[in-house]
Amino acid sequence: MRRRTTMVVTGVSALALLTGCGAADMTQQASPFANARGAKTVTLSVQSWVGAQANVAVAQYLLEHELGYRVDTVQVDEVPAWDALSQGRVDAILEDWGHPEQEQRYVEDKKTIARGGDLGVTGHIGWFVPTYFAKEHPDVTDWKNLDKYAEQFRTPESGGKGQLMDGSPSYVTNDKALVKNLKLDYRVVFAGSEAAQITQIKQFAKEKKPFLTYWYTPQWLFEKVPMTEVKLPPYEEGCDADPEKVACAYPVTPLQKYLNADFAKDGGKAARFLENFRWTTEDQNEVSLMIAEQKLRPEEAAKKWVDSHESVWRAWLP
Numbered sequence: 001m002r003r004r005t006t007m008v009v010t011g012v013s014a015l016a017l018l019t020g021c022g023a024a025d026m027t028q029q030a031s032p033f034a035n036a037r038g039a040k041t042v043t044l045s046v047q048s049w050v051g052a053q054a055n056v057a058v059a060q061y062l063l064e065h066e067l068g069y070r071v072d073t074v075q076v077d078e079v080p081a082w083d084a085l086s087q088g089r090v091d092a093i094l095e096d097w098g099h100p101e102q103e104q105r106y107v108e109d110k111k112t113i114a115r116g117g118d119l120g121v122t123g124h125i126g127w128f129v130p131t132y133f134a135k136e137h138p139d140v141t142d143w144k145n146l147d148k149y150a151e152q153f154r155t156p157e158s159g160g161k162g163q164l165m166d167g168s169p170s171y172v173t174n175d176k177a178l179v180k181n182l183k184l185d186y187r188v189v190f191a192g193s194e195a196a197q198i199t200q201i202k203q204f205a206k207e208k209k210p211f212l213t214y215w216y217t218p219q220w221l222f223e224k225v226p227m228t229e230v231k232l233p234p235y236e237e238g239c240d241a242d243p244e245k246v247a248c249a250y251p252v253t254p255l256q257k258y259l260n261a262d263f264a265k266d267g268g269k270a271a272r273f274l275e276n277f278r279w280t281t282e283d284q285n286e287v288s289l290m291i292a293e294q295k296l297r298p299e300e301a302a303k304k305w306v307d308s309h310e311s312v313w314r315a316w317l318p
Helices: 050-065 078-087 100-109 131-136 143-149 175-181 194-206 261-266 268-276 281-292 298-308 310-316
Strands: 008-011 041-045 070-075 092-096 113-130 162-166 186-190 212-217 227-230 252-260
Touching: 041 050, 041 078, 050 070, 050 092, 050 268, 050 281, 050 298, 050 310, 078 092, 078 100, 078 113, 078 252, 092 113, 100 113, 113 131, 113 261, 113 268, 113 281, 131 227, 143 162, 162 175, 162 194, 175 186, 194 212, 212 227, 252 261, 252 268, 261 268, 268 310, 281 298, 298 310
Parallel strands: 041 070, 041 092, 162 186, 162 212
Antiparallel strands: 008 070, 092 252, 113 212, 113 227, 113 252
């Protein structure tokens, strides 16, 4: 579930808010508090999707209110976030969906990044149709029958083909290769972001229109728009090794945390807390729903969750 954003620096410090198009430039903009030896400061990388925002909101709230740290956040694309973490420009990534190349380079070879353990949430990317459509057309849940419904999934953006809606071009996606290699009469159309994709899905659902979309679990939207997964050819180890030849489903991914290696060693209670941070899909969805649907500010959602789940987070404190 990988996203593309411009970098935004937020937090307690009076850092400038940066917006625009294109990839983040971590060489010029980062929190000055990252990797600050001896200081009670922590800088967290926060990805653009709401589940990742929920992780950071709760971690930030507890670091500040229970452990007395100053916390800043940096929003940046997934791959640049690994570069920033390696360089000490951020201290931790709390939700990674699997980047083998970066893991090999920074964790195994350079040893500038340390594993922070499981987040406790298992992620899965797939193709989904609205459940109301799947109930009317049960065979749509087998990829071999998708061409039968291509005309119903057609949109102005997809031309004469069925539309497979993706989020951002920088998400981890094999969809263009899958459409080509499975010889499907579809075109991948990017909504541009998770928020834009959610808006489109909600609009389709409101009008009871059929749609086929790249989507992922965990995600709070399933509570508002029930969706059913389309079964792709089964995933087998290594079947996605060549991005151009992928013709299988996405794997199930236990989501991981990563820390800057120096921070993992010298970050004291903050580093231990982030290593201990582990919650469930239900916990994450609860906070995500408050942020995305109830429109609570992240810190408000975090406080609400913290107030009602003390037995969970007390175990994370060092």
